[in-house]
Amino acid sequence: MKSGALFLNRLGEILLFLSEVLKTLWKRPCKLELVLEQVWHVTIQSFPTTAMAGFFVGGIMTVQFAMLVSEFGASAYLGGLATSATIREIGPMLIAFMLSGKVGAFTSAELGTMKVTEQIDAIRCLGADPIQEIILPRFLGIIISSFFLLTGGLMLSVIGGSTLGILFAGINPQEYVRHIPTILGFPSLLSGLVKCMSYALVLATICTFMGYFTTGGAKGVGRSVVSTSVLTMVTIVVFDWGTSFLGQLLMAWFAVG
């Protein structure tokens, strides 16, 4: 009962924080160069990790599907099945997990340190709005770069799937590629992109919130970093279910239409 109340309380705080950030974006947007600086930093820092994760996620899916489809004599569909499953489901989620451990943890630690060393109070005393000055550039920077990192990671997962499949599972490259457009339709691509966007929003909101409301010195910063990773991953799984469910409903609606 108590933990339920705590959960609802935290959810309310996060939503209020998000509304404050969006209100600031609407009324007093931050400087574009601050956002671009964040986009550059996040992308440069995280591209190797997400690229590698994407490449091997694609490889894993291909190897797993290869074993199954060969049993049914449907090897021709391997490329389509593995790519579709990666782009619609596993790819965005696993890459987002990687980003939560890297970008999310880094941002909440950075903001948390600023909070416990009174830099955020100093910003207020010097006549600036900390949401506009430090939260908004990070929030937007993380959303933009995470979206590109996730979609870039997904592209690499397709390359990884085909390359590792060809090298280690003896798959015919032409056969692998031939049925990708048959199975991976526009709805699958759209589903993957919507997931990337929603995970980027989750990641940016949670890490900036946890960092901004850090209390309790170095220990508090540590707590914020751990909470950011755990909360982001749990929320991403919940959002994954939500977007999948919504996707099914939309596809059914389009099919009927």
Added chain:
Amino acid sequence: MIQYKKLIKSFGTRTILKGIDLHIKAGEIVFILGTSGTGKSVLLKNTVGLMKPDSGEIWIDDENVTDFTEQQFLPVRKKCGMVFQHPALFDSLSIYENIAFGLRKHFVLPENEIKERVEQALSLVNLENVLTKRPGEISYGMQKRVSLARTVVLRPKVLLFDEPTTGLDPVTTNSVNSLIQNLSRKLNTTSMVVSHDMHCALKIADRIVVLDQGQIVDQGTPQELLQSQVPLVRDFLSEARDLL
């Protein structure tokens, strides 16, 4: 200048300030002394709106600022500069940009005037050749001085110092204390200094206020405090005499 009327502030079930009544006159250097957790920093943070009191009133220059919004607090923060316990410098900016930060936010000034005021502020805290450096490239004591320069560059009427000498060696402590005294006299400001350091308070304060458990237990000039019979004040005094 600054007046607190029956100020109460709690965190959860713990009441930190239990009805503070205090009047700081213009031009005074007032030291707020007390053990850790007695609400000294909370008092300063309430003054500039970084925290909101649960009840009571705060008056600055005959204006009740207690229920001011963040926007309404901007002019108050322009005239009440706060120096934090940590240097609280922005790591990603150079020393020059750190000091110019408040000037850019509070005023519309040409770049040459900003530069002139930044250099003046740095010379007031006896620092030079650090403008292009980052906070991480200078010592902690120098960072504290830069933090002081960042506040005085705004030419505030009130200076609020939150434990300005915590974490400093005795030599730097002495120099920061002299700076507080000199700046207050040179800039003709009112100063409130939160500290544990009775030795320094006796040397430079016009008035010393002693807080215990969220209440004022004694106050007066250094000479008056030397005659105090309040046990906490006696403890502070004996510690200060040990240092002499």
